[in-house]
Amino acid sequence: MNYGRVILAGIAGTIAYFAFGGLVFGRLIAKEYAPYPGVYRSFEAVQSYFPIGIAATLAAIIVLAAIYAKGYEGGPGALEGLRFGALIGIFIVFAVVGDEYVTLNIGARLAMAMAIGRLAGWLIVGTVIGLVYKPASASSH
């Protein structure tokens, strides 16, 4: 496994995750969160917790890049990454959004918007990981 590229892929994936997340969750569907002030922290409060969220997400995406690297057997990086991102996206929609819809006081509309947003987000993260990660032998050429 090319550890340098794993870290690099994790960092690139995290940047893509937050760029996409800022656009979709912070702008496009931001109004869908408004009816649930008891569930979610205010915008101002979230800011003070943001460093924890960024650090933890970076660690999570580096781990994701390591899982991808462990199973990478060659082939076009973008396509392999897209496939991997699709699997992770489906996993997140069912394990996380499904869980949140069941346990949190939120409506089906917000859950649906989050499911679509997260599926697309992890597709992008997977693709970026696939584009950046190169096995040790390939990256030395």
Add this chain to the structure above:
Amino acid sequence: MNYFRLLLAAIAASIAFFVYGFVVHGWLIAKDYIPYPEGVYRAGEAAQTHMPFALVGIFVAILVFTSIYPNYYPVAGARSGAVLGFLFGIFMAGAFVAVNYATLNISARLAAELAVSELLEWTLVGTIVGWIYRPSAIKQSS
């Protein structure tokens, strides 16, 4: 890919997931959800009516996890399953619990308990998947 074993592993891991969830979330740390009865979390009856979504959702998620396992960890066995499960646990603690801690009105104590729980839960799922899943005989012999 051995689809029969894959399905069997996903069913067994889902059962373990729910047993673990009931013991940990429904019993061990249940009291830590109490400060949030009406605001953040659904109350008992509302949560129960939504429960089928969780059952189906977790089963599909574990099915996805199980389908990732043979592709990314071709050496079958409880140990390699536990490794993948542990990695997924870290991923879930970071991408799910920590982000929820930043955005949801929950305490650091509950978030820490949920993070540890994710780690243990997915390691358990991975161990069971690795233990039950076997590659198909054709692939094994080639």
